[in-house]
Amino acid sequence: MTRSAKSGTSRTRPGIPCPGGAVTASLIAGTLALLVTACGAGPGPAASRTAVPTGAEPVPQDVHTLPDSKLPPGTLGTSCVPHGSLRPVGPLPPPRHMPAGSAMAVIAKRGYLRVGVDQTIDLSSYRNPLTGQLEGFDISVAEQIAQAIFGKPDDGNPNEHIQFKAITSAQRIPVIQNGQVDIVADSMTITCNRQKKVDFSTDYFNAHQELLVLKSSPVTGPGDLHGKKVCADAGTTSIQQIQALRSHPIPVAADNWTDCLVMLEQHQIAAISTDDSVLAGLAAQDPQTRLLGPTFTHEQHGIAMSQNAPDLVRFVNAVLERMRTDGTWARLYKQWFVPGLGPTVPAPPRPQYSG
Amino acid sequence: MSVSTPAPPKTGTTAPPGTTVQAAATTTPGAAPGLLGRFTARNTPARLRLLLAVTIAASLLWGAAAAWTADQRTSAAANVVAGTEPLSFDAQQIYQSLSDADATEAAAFLAGTEPAAARSQYLADIARAETYLEAATAAAGNQGPGSELTVLSTEIPVYTGLVETARADNQQGLAVGAAFLGEASYLMRTALLPAASRLYQQENARLGAADQQATGLPILAVIVALAAGYVLLRAQRWLRRRTHRRLNYGLVAASVVGLVSLAWLLAGVTVARVQLLDARDHGSGPVQALAKADIAALRAHADESLTLINRSGDDANQGDFARVARQLGPGPGTLLAEAAAAAQGSPGARAAAAAAGAAPAWYARHRRVRERDDGGDYNDAVRLAIGPWPGGSSSMMFQRVQAQLTSAIGADQAAFASAASHGQDALAGLEAGMIVAALLMAAGCAWGLLSRLAEYR
Numbered sequence: 001m002t003r004s005a006k007s008g009t010s011r012t013r014p015g016i017p018c019p020g021g022a023v024t025a026s027l028i029a030g031t032l033a034l035l036v037t038a039c040g041a042g043p044g045p046a047a048s049r050t051a052v053p054t055g056a057e058p059v060p061q062d063v064h065t066l067p068d069s070k071l072p073p074g075t076l077g078t079s080c081v082p083h084g085s086l087r088p089v090g091p092l093p094p095p096r097h098m099p100a101g102s103a104m105a106v107i108a109k110r111g112y113l114r115v116g117v118d119q120t121i122d123l124s125s126y127r128n129p130l131t132g133q134l135e136g137f138d139i140s141v142a143e144q145i146a147q148a149i150f151g152k153p154d155d156g157n158p159n160e161h162i163q164f165k166a167i168t169s170a171q172r173i174p175v176i177q178n179g180q181v182d183i184v185a186d187s188m189t190i191t192c193n194r195q196k197k198v199d200f201s202t203d204y205f206n207a208h209q210e211l212l213v214l215k216s217s218p219v220t221g222p223g224d225l226h227g228k229k230v231c232a233d234a235g236t237t238s239i240q241q242i243q244a245l246r247s248h249p250i251p252v253a254a255d256n257w258t259d260c261l262v263m264l265e266q267h268q269i270a271a272i273s274t275d276d277s278v279l280a281g282l283a284a285q286d287p288q289t290r291l292l293g294p295t296f297t298h299e300q301h302g303i304a305m306s307q308n309a310p311d312l313v314r315f316v317n318a319v320l321e322r323m324r325t326d327g328t329w330a331r332l333y334k335q336w337f338v339p340g341l342g343p344t345v346p347a348p349p350r351p352q353y354s355g
Numbered sequence: 356m357s358v359s360t361p362a363p364p365k366t367g368t369t370a371p372p373g374t375t376v377q378a379a380a381t382t383t384p385g386a387a388p389g390l391l392g393r394f395t396a397r398n399t400p401a402r403l404r405l406l407l408a409v410t411i412a413a414s415l416l417w418g419a420a421a422a423w424t425a426d427q428r429t430s431a432a433a434n435v436v437a438g439t440e441p442l443s444f445d446a447q448q449i450y451q452s453l454s455d456a457d458a459t460e461a462a463a464f465l466a467g468t469e470p471a472a473a474r475s476q477y478l479a480d481i482a483r484a485e486t487y488l489e490a491a492t493a494a495a496g497n498q499g500p501g502s503e504l505t506v507l508s509t510e511i512p513v514y515t516g517l518v519e520t521a522r523a524d525n526q527q528g529l530a531v532g533a534a535f536l537g538e539a540s541y542l543m544r545t546a547l548l549p550a551a552s553r554l555y556q557q558e559n560a561r562l563g564a565a566d567q568q569a570t571g572l573p574i575l576a577v578i579v580a581l582a583a584g585y586v587l588l589r590a591q592r593w594l595r596r597r598t599h600r601r602l603n604y605g606l607v608a609a610s611v612v613g614l615v616s617l618a619w620l621l622a623g624v625t626v627a628r629v630q631l632l633d634a635r636d637h638g639s640g641p642v643q644a645l646a647k648a649d650i651a652a653l654r655a656h657a658d659e660s661l662t663l664i665n666r667s668g669d670d671a672n673q674g675d676f677a678r679v680a681r682q683l684g685p686g687p688g689t690l691l692a693e694a695a696a697a698a699q700g701s702p703g704a705r706a707a708a709a710a711a712g713a714a715p716a717w718y719a720r721h722r723r724v725r726e727r728d729d730g731g732d733y734n735d736a737v738r739l740a741i742g743p744w745p746g747g748s749s750s751m752m753f754q755r756v757q758a759q760l761t762s763a764i765g766a767d768q769a770a771f772a773s774a775a776s777h778g779q780d781a782l783a784g785l786e787a788g789m790i791v792a793a794l795l796m797a798a799g800c801a802w803g804l805l806s807r808l809a810e811y812r
Contacts, residue, residue, distance in 0.1 A: 053501075053505060057513075058510075058513060058517070058538055058542040059538075059541075060534065060537060060538040060541060061537060061538075061541040061671075062671075120530050120533070121530075122529070122530050126530045127530070127733070129464075129467055129525050129528050129530070129532060130468070130528045131467070132467060132733060132734045132737065163730060164733075165729075256537075258531045258533065258534030259534050259538070261531045261534065262531060262534045262538055265531075282531075285524070285530065
């Protein structure tokens with residue numbers, strides 16, 4: 001038995017004594033002269049060099065590449081204009097004196113306002129890893145609403161009377177419908193479809209859907225995206241807009257906006273497309289990215305509430321009205337968005353009422 | 356042993372004892388009854404020569420069977436002790452370290468700024484995983500692309516790269532850091548840990564097969580021993596009748612050597628069997644059950660942190676915690692109960708039982724973490740999860756469970772090593788001994804029968 005013949009057919013682990021098959025065979029043959037054992041402890045066959053694995057970036061959890069929308073390009077959202085919200089009745093009641101029997105009285109009795117928020121959108125609503133606190137424009141708006149019910153917090157903690165519930169974009173409507181939260185303040189666009197399931201406040205922020213690309217990217221606008229992967233959160237109007245683009249990009253749906261940023265940094269996708277306020281928050285985390293116009297849609301953000309609490313909708317609209325007129329809205333915009341969206345503070349969105 | 360040779364024509368009746376001396380070439384002794392009688396030759400010297408061949412063949416056949424048995428046992432025992440069991444242990448250590456790295460990094464993220472102790476534990480975990488991976492690869496040889504070992508060696512650097520990116524972002528307070536950690540953890544759970552788990556299962560299956568080979572009953576050797584003994588016995592009876600000598604010293608010596616070698620073989624194999632079964636029942640068996648529980652506990656621990664870190668409030672990780680905790684137990688039929696049962700009577704029994712006893716306190720603390728987090732009290736939830744918290748954090752409770760499991764695994768691993776090496780010792784020199792015994796037997800037969808043959812010259 002030669003070494004090469006053995007090593008071609010079997011592998012012997014180090015540390016295991018030479019197998020004695022040869023000994024046995026020779027004894028059976030009665031030829032003791034053959035007692036010489038050929039101990040083929042050669043190394044295993046060299047791994048084939050032709051199929052070396054190619055490394056690849058992993059994909060974040062729950063990321064899906066979606067098919068093209070069957071909608072005619074460019075028609076999404078234009079077929080229906082959302083109706084206006086409920087008009088406030090009279091002046092705001094003073095804090096801690098909510099009208100008896102109202103949805104606000106229930107909240108006041110409970111001791112805290114339950115708010116569904118995202119934790120991953122820098123500038124709008126995110127949990128600061130260094131402080132553990134939620135921060136952002138949406139959070140500040142929620143704090144204004146809580147203050148209108150409970151008054152200024154005694155210990156300076158603006159979140160004293162708020163219970164935040166972190167949700168994904170796709171969870172925004174279900175948590176309202178099953179009563180897990182009182183309001184959702186989560187960069188949520190007011191649409192006709194959503195108005196069938198939840199009530200919205202008046203428009204409290206006007207966003208524009210744009211693109212975020214790497215600075216090195218050759219993409220200059222939505223027209224350059226043919227066959228390229230474009231990421232947005234599942235369950236958002238943004239992903240539907242991507243599906244409806246004339247250039248037919250490949251929509252990639254993620255759970256969180258930061259998952260899109262991870263994939264952009266890893267060159268797994270060509271662009272992220274959603275509201276400029278969200279994109280500004282992502283761009284703030286990576287100086288190698290840039291925001292790309294032109295704007296291809298206008299998104300009116302509203303605070304979502306249950307359809308069973310019209311008094312709460314009117315109350316929230318009254319709070320937003322006060323924020324628009326007393327300068328709070330402009331102060332908050334300046335605080336959160338001026339660094340990312342440019343120095344001009346726009347006028348607050350004009351409210352539209354229909355009842 | 357088959358009697359396929361056609362018997363030569365028989366013309367006479369059975370020759371009476373004592374007539375052999377005068378027997379000429381022409382006499383036909385006829386068929387002696389029994390096996391040897393069929394090998395009838397025309398005269399006594401021819402019969403003696405045949406007898407010589409048959410007894411030597413029987414001796415060598417016994418030697419072959421005994422040496423084969425000894426060799427098979429020796430290499431199977433060595434395979435268990437030096438081959439498959441260490442590989443199974445390596446695979447388990449790879450899984451354990453990677454899983455611990457995942458859980459440690461997740462908990463460190465919760466703390467905001469990473470605690471120094473968590474960082475060094477993570478680095479130690481990665482170093483440990485790499486070391487055992489290297490050992491496993493060296494022992495198993497390069498298995499080419501697609502194998503579990505290749506997946507592990509190509510994906511561990513990707514994982515560590517993502518973790519470092521996540522840390523750098525987190526240091527700057529960027530939310531994308533958590534997303535990088537999420538991607539790393541997802542890679543860990545969907546590629547690395549499954550590969551480590553498959554490797555562990557493969558090595559365990561190999562260990563089971565080697566264990567079975569090393570501890571089976573030596574049936575073939577016993578059958579051959581009986582046959583060889585029968586041949587030697589019949590040869591001596593025939594010689595006694597033919598030669599009127601009570602004993603043929605050569606054949607007697609061969610028989611004695613044969614009996615001694617059989618006794619040695621049976622003793623060696625039996626002792627090795629008892630020791631290896633003990634090594635399995637009080638060593639590798641409990642280690643496997645304990646390792647399963649340890650792995651499940653680590654997974655649940657990482658789930659708890661990931662639920663808090665995953666800032667989207669997605670409760671997939673919490674669902675996973677509940678599922679894994681149900682499997683872990685300690686109720687009847689759960690992993691902790693099975694580990695405690697498997698470890699009964701082993702050195703790790705007490706620690707295994709203590710691990711099962713410590714789990715409910717951990718779950719109770721975990722429920723409080725969830726209550727705080729679901730109640731919107733994120734910062735208290737984090738403090739309850741990773742400490743500091745008066746009365747102990749959930750992490751601390753988990754560590755109590757894990758410390759007991761680790762101690763039980765260590766004790767039973769040592770029990771395995773000791774018993775298995777005793778088993779291996781019982782087989783030392785057995786194969787060589789069997790070969791020497793066979794040669795001595797053959798020599799005895801040759802001497803005994805050649806000296807009878809010499810009387811015809």
